[in-house]
Amino acid sequence: MTSALERAADLLGRARFPVFGGLFTDIRGATAALALAEKLGGVIDHAAGESLARLSLIIRERGASSASFGETRNRADVIVIVGSEPLERDSDLIGKLFPEEKGLPCPGDQVRELVLLGGKQASAQRRVPLTWIEADDGDLPILIARLGAAVGERGETTNDQLAIVAERLRAAAFAVFVYSAAELEEPALFTLLDIVRHLSIATRAATLALAVPGNGDGVNLCSTWTCGLPVRTSFAGAVPEHDARKFATDRLIESGEADALVWIDALAEQGEHWPRGVPTVVLSSQGPVGEGADIVIEVGCAGRDHDAALFLTPISGIGMVEATNPTHDKPTVASVLSRIGELIDAKEAA
Amino acid sequence: MLIQIRGGRVIDPMHDRDAVGDLFIEDGRIVAKPEGRNPDEVYDVGGKILMAGAIDVHSHIAGTNITLGRQLMPELPALAAAEGQPILASPAAWGSYATGIRYAEMGYTTVIEPAMIPTHAIEAQAELAAIPIIDTAGLVILGNDDYTLELLRGARTGGDELKDYVAWTLEHSKAIGLKIINAGGSEAFKFNARTFDLDDEVPDYGVSSRAIVESLQQAVADLRVPHPPHVHCNNRGIAGNVETAVATIEATQDLPIHFAHIQFYGYGDAGKKGFSSGAPRLMEAVNKHKNVTVDVGQVMFGQTVTVSGDILRQFDARGAASPKKWVINQGDGNGTGVVPYNYRAKSFVNALQWAIGLEIFLMAEDPWRVLFSTDHPNGALFIRYPEIFHLLTDRDERARWLDDLPADVHEVSNLAGITRELTLSELAVITRGAPARLLGLTDRGHLGPGAVADIAVYTDQKNKRAMFAAADLVFKSGALVVRDGKVVRVAWGRCYHVEPGFDAQIKRRVNAFYDRYYGVDLSRFGVTEAITHRPDRFATVPCLN
Numbered sequence: 001m002t003s004a005l006e007r008a009a010d011l012l013g014r015a016r017f018p019v020f021g022g023l024f025t026d027i028r029g030a031t032a033a034l035a036l037a038e039k040l041g042g043v044i045d046h047a048a049g050e051s052l053a054r055l056s057l058i059i060r061e062r063g064a065s066s067a068s069f070g071e072t073r074n075r076a077d078v079i080v081i082v083g084s085e086p087l088e089r090d091s092d093l094i095g096k097l098f099p100e101e102k103g104l105p106c107p108g109d110q111v112r113e114l115v116l117l118g119g120k121q122a123s124a125q126r127r128v129p130l131t132w133i134e135a136d137d138g139d140l141p142i143l144i145a146r147l148g149a150a151v152g153e154r155g156e157t158t159n160d161q162l163a164i165v166a167e168r169l170r171a172a173a174f175a176v177f178v179y180s181a182a183e184l185e186e187p188a189l190f191t192l193l194d195i196v197r198h199l200s201i202a203t204r205a206a207t208l209a210l211a212v213p214g215n216g217d218g219v220n221l222c223s224t225w226t227c228g229l230p231v232r233t234s235f236a237g238a239v240p241e242h243d244a245r246k247f248a249t250d251r252l253i254e255s256g257e258a259d260a261l262v263w264i265d266a267l268a269e270q271g272e273h274w275p276r277g278v279p280t281v282v283l284s285s286q287g288p289v290g291e292g293a294d295i296v297i298e299v300g301c302a303g304r305d306h307d308a309a310l311f312l313t314p315i316s317g318i319g320m321v322e323a324t325n326p327t328h329d330k331p332t333v334a335s336v337l338s339r340i341g342e343l344i345d346a347k348e349a350a
Numbered sequence: 351m352l353i354q355i356r357g358g359r360v361i362d363p364m365h366d367r368d369a370v371g372d373l374f375i376e377d378g379r380i381v382a383k384p385e386g387r388n389p390d391e392v393y394d395v396g397g398k399i400l401m402a403g404a405i406d407v408h409s410h411i412a413g414t415n416i417t418l419g420r421q422l423m424p425e426l427p428a429l430a431a432a433e434g435q436p437i438l439a440s441p442a443a444w445g446s447y448a449t450g451i452r453y454a455e456m457g458y459t460t461v462i463e464p465a466m467i468p469t470h471a472i473e474a475q476a477e478l479a480a481i482p483i484i485d486t487a488g489l490v491i492l493g494n495d496d497y498t499l500e501l502l503r504g505a506r507t508g509g510d511e512l513k514d515y516v517a518w519t520l521e522h523s524k525a526i527g528l529k530i531i532n533a534g535g536s537e538a539f540k541f542n543a544r545t546f547d548l549d550d551e552v553p554d555y556g557v558s559s560r561a562i563v564e565s566l567q568q569a570v571a572d573l574r575v576p577h578p579p580h581v582h583c584n585n586r587g588i589a590g591n592v593e594t595a596v597a598t599i600e601a602t603q604d605l606p607i608h609f610a611h612i613q614f615y616g617y618g619d620a621g622k623k624g625f626s627s628g629a630p631r632l633m634e635a636v637n638k639h640k641n642v643t644v645d646v647g648q649v650m651f652g653q654t655v656t657v658s659g660d661i662l663r664q665f666d667a668r669g670a671a672s673p674k675k676w677v678i679n680q681g682d683g684n685g686t687g688v689v690p691y692n693y694r695a696k697s698f699v700n701a702l703q704w705a706i707g708l709e710i711f712l713m714a715e716d717p718w719r720v721l722f723s724t725d726h727p728n729g730a731l732f733i734r735y736p737e738i739f740h741l742l743t744d745r746d747e748r749a750r751w752l753d754d755l756p757a758d759v760h761e762v763s764n765l766a767g768i769t770r771e772l773t774l775s776e777l778a779v780i781t782r783g784a785p786a787r788l789l790g791l792t793d794r795g796h797l798g799p800g801a802v803a804d805i806a807v808y809t810d811q812k813n814k815r816a817m818f819a820a821a822d823l824v825f826k827s828g829a830l831v832v833r834d835g836k837v838v839r840v841a842w843g844r845c846y847h848v849e850p851g852f853d854a855q856i857k858r859r860v861n862a863f864y865d866r867y868y869g870v871d872l873s874r875f876g877v878t879e880a881i882t883h884r885p886d887r888f889a890t891v892p893c894l895n
Contacts (some may be wrong), residue, residue, distance in 0.1 A: 027476055028883070059421045063675040063688070070469075070682045070868045075540060096869060104496045104867055105554035107541040173542065200665075204542055206680050225417045225477045228424055228441030239440035242424070307880050309472055314870035316681065317414060317470040320880070322873065334883075 005336065008281045008295050009343035015260035015279075017236060018042035021049075021249035022263040024214035024271045026308035027318060029333030030222040033264065036337050039344070041236045043258065044223060045249040047272040048216040049232050051181035053244035055209060056220070056230040058189050065196045067176050067206030068316035069096075074103035077110045078172040080165075082192065083140050084119035085180035086210055097178070098128045108173040115165055117177075118143050133161050141188040148195045169195075175205040181212065211313045214267060215302075218311035218318050253277045265289075266299050266333050267310075283333055300330035352376050353828065354389035357396040358807060363775045364783045364796035373400060375803040378828035382799045395807050398822055401778050402797050403459025403804030405785035408580075408610050408645045409726040410657050411449050411481065412463045412488070413474030415686045418677050419657045419727065420444065422688050429653040430731060436819065437733050444731075446480035451837050452733060454483040457806030457821040459843075460785075460794060463488045464529055464580060464610065465659050468495065469682050469868075469875045471523030478845055479882040483831055485804075485843035487526035487789070487891075489580050490519055491659055493562050494536035495683040497863055502557040502565055510853070513569045517852035518860060520575065524847040524877040526789060526891060527577030528570055529610075531659040532584050533562035536684040539662040546662055548584055548597055559584055560601055571605045573850040574894040576790020578606035578643070583615055586663045590619035592628025596635045604641050608788060611647025611725035612636070613707040618762075625699060626762035629709035637715045643788055645723035648707035648738050650730035651695045657727060659684035667691075682868075693730075701755040703729075705763040711742055711780070712770045721788065722780040736818035742772040743814050790891050791846065803828035844889045 012018055020033045023046040037044045046052055058064065072079065079097055086093055098112060114128050118135035135143040150157040150166035157163040169175045177192055184192070192207055199205035211217055220230050227233060229242040245251065252258035253275040261278050265271035266285040274280065274292075282293040285301035302308035303321040312319040331339075353375040360371045374381045374389070410416045419426075420441070427443035437443050437452075453461055461481075466474040466488040478486040492498050497515060501508040508515075516528060534557065535546035541553040548560050563581060570579050583598050585591040595615035609615075618628035636642055653672075658664050661678060664687020668676040677688040693700040707729070714720035726732040740747050745768075752759075752766055760766055772780075786795020794802050807823040820835025831839050861872045879888060 031480070056421065059418075059677065060424060061675065063422055063671075064418075064677045064679065066677070067680040068682050068685075071540075071680050071685075073869075074867055099869070101866060107553065174540070200678075204540070204680070206678075221417055221473065222476075224420045225412070225446050226480065228420055228427070228443070228445045230421070239438070240442050242441070309476060309881070312870070312874055314868050315469040315875055317467070317875075318473040318476065319469075319870075319874040320472055320876065320878065 004295055004297050005339055006343060008297065009340045009347065011279055011281060011294060012040060012260055012262070012340060013344045013347055015040065015042070017258050018260040018262060019045060019249050019252050019258040020262045020264070021045045022047050022265050022271060022274060023219050023231070024265045024267040024269070025219070025333045026215060026302035026310055027218055027222050028309065029264065029266065029302065029337070030219040031226065032334040032337035034223060034226045036341050038227070038235045039341055043234045043247045043252060044231050045247060046216050046219050046231045047214055048182070048212045049248055051212045052216050052220045052231055054181045054186055054189060057186060057244060058193065062190065062193055065193060065200060065206050067208050069208060069313050070316065072176045072178070072208050073097050073099065075106040076174050076176040077106070077108060077112050078115065078168055078175040080115040080117050080175065080177045081119065082117045082144065082177055082179040083183040085183040086178050087119065087122050089180060089210060094122065094128065098125070106173065110173070113168070117147065131161065131165060133165065140184070144188050144191050148191050151195050152198050169199060169205070172205070173203060175199060176208050178208045178210065180210045211311055213269065214271065215310045218309070221318065250275050264333055267302055268304050283336055285330070297336055298330055299333050299336055300327065305330055306332055351390045352384065352387060353391045353393070355393045355395055355400065355805065355807070357394060358398045358400040359810070360400045360797060361774050361778050362402065362797040363779045365798050367797070368775050373797060373805065375825065375828045378803055380797055380799055380801045380803050393823060395823070397810070399774065399808045399810050400797070401457070401806050401808070402782045402795050402801065403806055403824065403826065404457050404781045405791070405795055406458055406461040406723065406732070407721050407785040407788060408464045408723040409461050409732055410463065410465060410728070411461055411726070412446065412477035413466055414470045415465055415657045415659065415688070417477065418679060418686055419655045419688045422675060422677050423655045423690055426653065426655055433652050435652050435731065435733065437731065446477055447482060450482035450484050454824055454826070454832050454837055455820055455835055456735060456818060457808065457824050458484060459804035459824070459826050460485040460791065462486070462526065462789065465531065466490045466523055466525060467681065467683060468492070468519055468523055471877050472875060472881065475524060475845065475877045475881050479887060482840045482842055483826055483837070485846065487846040488523065489527045489529040490523040490525035491529045491531055491684055492516065492519060493530040493533040493566060496867070497860065498562070499537060499552060499555045499557060502562060503555050504557070508565045508569065511856065512565055513572050514852040514856035515860065516566065516569045517573050517850040518856045520848055520850060521852070522872070522876045524845065524888060526846050526848055527575060527580055528566060529580045529582070530563055530566055531582040531684050532586070532662060534559045535584055535660065535662045539665065543662065544666065546584055548594055563598070564601065564603065567602065567605050567607055575848050575850055576891060576894055577788060578608050580608045580610055582610050582660060586614045586660055587667065589617050589625045591615050591617050592632050595632055599635045599639050599642055602639065602641060606641050609642065609644045611723060611729065612644040613647040613649065613703065613710055613729065616706045616710055621762040622758070623698060625702060627702065627706045627709055627764060629706050629713055630764065633710060633713040636720065643719045643721065645721040646707050646710050647723055647725035647729045649693050649700065649703040650724065650734045650737060651693045651700065651704065652730070653692045654727045654731055655688060655690045657686070657688050659686055661685040661687045664689055695754055696756065698756045698758060701759045702763055705759060705765040708741060708748065709763065709765050709768065711772070712768045717776045717779040718784045718787070720780065721784050736815045739777060739818045740813065740815040743774070743777065745769055745771055842884060845887055846889050846891050848891050848893060850893050
């Protein structure tokens with residue numbers, strides 16, 4: 001182990017512009033990765049960096065009109081699930097959003113209902129009224145735009161179903177649109193926000209983005225409070241710089257701008273493949289990692305081998321997950337990265 | 351090791367001390383002059399001013415809400431710097447690390463985050479732990495959460511169960527006190543209310559804002575928590591709201607209570623524009639009710655961002671967003687509103703807000719009850735404090751500022767007629783002694799033997815802005831951390847919280863509540879020592895006897 005850490009410190013100490021990618025890790029792991037990236041003048045990114053970049057861009061440009069999972073589950077009377085990914089990601093999502101027991105006090109006495117916008121038809125329990133609107137040719141952004149026009153009563157709505165849903169949304173006490181940032185690009189996200197803000201003039205409405213895989217939201221929040229910017233931020237200059245395209249891991253490796261990669265894959269959920277092409281240190285809790293890594297360091301799995309602070313859907317925030325099978329045999333991502341930082345400091349001092 | 355700080359003017363109002371003398375430090379604490387021993391280290395500070403490290407009782411430095419602000423406004427430091435505000439034009443300049451560094455450079459050693467969301471306390475505590483040098487503590491928010499409201503349904507008082515619930519919430523989040531933000535107003539917003547007054551009732555629950563505050567106030571008093579409920583009133587920022595503030599003060603039943611950023615409630619509705627200073631009326635009530643403390647929430651001109659759990663008022667304010675973007679996050683309990691704002695000296699309303707804040711400071715009969723704050727970042731970024739110290743201590747400086755303001759401000763503000771200048775000792779009260787006393791942090795805010803050796807040394811100068819922007823020396827727990835206005839050693843502080851104790855049954859009941867309504871176990875959002883790798887991170891503030 002010591003020699004692997006020393007070799008990693010060698011490799012990274014020589015690197016001119018290292019990328020810290022993957023980042024399937026807990027808050028302490030993210031904190032340590034940010035600290036090391038800052039020390040070495042590298043880049044911080046996440047395997048779900050594309051989704052995080054979209055969410056970050058929307059909030060930076062326009063803001064947000066969001067709801068927590070708990071408020072949606074307890075108080076939304078019309079829930080619109082946008083696209084197919086929300087139900088693909090969590091087959092029990094409808095059950096969680098429509099629990100059998102009555103939720104917290106909320107206005108109105110309408111029966112709670114579900115709208116599936118685009119995506120595939122799904123079955124809900126009989127007690128949940130369901131409307132499914134199919135996207136023509138699978139074009140979800142167009143369907144969202146048409147719904148926006150219908151809600152705002154702009155132009156002619158030729159689709160009767162859309163007109164009915166728009167009417168229900170206007171009459172709803174609290175409508176929430178649930179979506180996955182992996183499935184919708186920025187224009188569609190802006191349109192959703194416009195719909196919600198239009199509805200909010202007279203009533204209440206909000207969006208709820210599904211949690212980004214790999215503790216993406218947690219890592220992104222940690223990056224934000226640490227350096228004021230989301231992931232895909234470079235520490236190479238005098239002040240940190242964020243650029244969702246320039247500092248994407250894949251692009252930096254492909255273009256040869258980055259000269260080292262630290263890939264972190266240390267959660268119970270399946271991580272992503274890392275891009276090949278530069279000297280690579282892999283921190284993994286997933287067993288054999290395949291060909292191509294110069295140095296592999298086995299680490300504990302956050303939430304399984306050790307307690308971990310992670311973004312949790314039910315509280316729409318960072319919570320604590322106790323280890324299901326605590327072990328002290330494996331180091332944490334945080335301890336490995338901190339140790340590498342110390343070894344680099346020691347070499348520089350020598 | 352014995353350290354001597356020799357020959358400075360020691361300003362320590364808690365001990366009625368304002369005289370040239372020495373301070374001695376050993377093992378991180380201030381000690382009496384030890385007889386027959388030579389100090390191991392001497393700092394000669396002849397001609398300098400010595401004060402206890404400053405304590406900020408209300409500054410949004412950590413947690414979901416301020417980080418939403420960072421997500422919305424990464425350009426805030428750049429915008430502020432471009433206007434000449436003393437901040438580096440980097441998004442990192444209002445990150446956790448820079449926050450601790452800048453506070454320390456000004457001589458601050460303890461800062462209170464006033465709005466931890468109960469279910470998001472882990473993020474707030476992780477962020478506080480990422481702030482170097484200063485000690486911190488958090489206030490946890492109740493009063494718009496459904497558990498409290500259910501206990502108060504109809505005309506019930508909540509009784510012992512409310513007391514246990516408050517105690518459990520404080521312990522679960524490792525908070526130092528309780529925050530109440532527009533009690534019932536955020537819940538009413540969920541029923542599409544757009545205004546909410548002191549005697550309005552929360553829909554469905556049928557409990558008034560007044561009753562929520564009174565019940566929680568009683569619970570905190572019964573628990574003997576040193577810091578009284580920290581209250582953000584209804585109707586923030588609305589012309590004529592001074593009547594709400596006065597009614598709220600008069601409703602406080604002689605139990606201790608703290609009102610936050612009271613400037614935002616100091617508004618009358620006189621004058622041609624229907625907006626005037628309510629400071630005289632407000633301060634008459636504050637001065638009379640000795641159970642009441644306030645912090646001011648001073649406004650300063652320039653770019654900032656407003657961040658608040660008062661989602662109802664923030665929703666209303668979104669139209670004034672500058673730049674034109676905003677966040678309304680309809681979260682559990684209060685939710686959050688984030689609205690960027692630029693206070694302009696040429697704006698009648700903003701200029702009057704600025705004047706009202708200063709009036710409140712200067713009309714306070716007892717500075718021990720009128721504490722310093724800007725409600726960072728809501729009234730101004732905390733980096734502006736030295737400018738405000740200058741304004742409070744120098745009437746000529748105030749006159750210079752007043753000259754640049756719209757003429758009609760003078761018709762509805764009394765500031766121009768106020769000649770009072772706060773003394774350095776009074777400044778030490780509102781930034782050191784009073785916050786420490788209010789928080790129950792008896793080991794700081796003063797320079798007596800036994801106090802934590804948090805000490806700031808300044809060069810006395812007429813320009814108080816320059817004086818307080820950069821301390822000559824700052825000691826944190828006896829270690830030198832700042833020299834010539836720059837951090838020379840990055841240490842890590844502690845986080846203070848209370849443990850009032852509760853009947854264990856409450857845990858089962860609250861767990862059943864969260865299981866049913868949120869599908870989550872309490873352990874998922876409980877703050878434990880595991881939040882950092884520093885074993886001595888948390889320290890308990892004893893409850894009153």
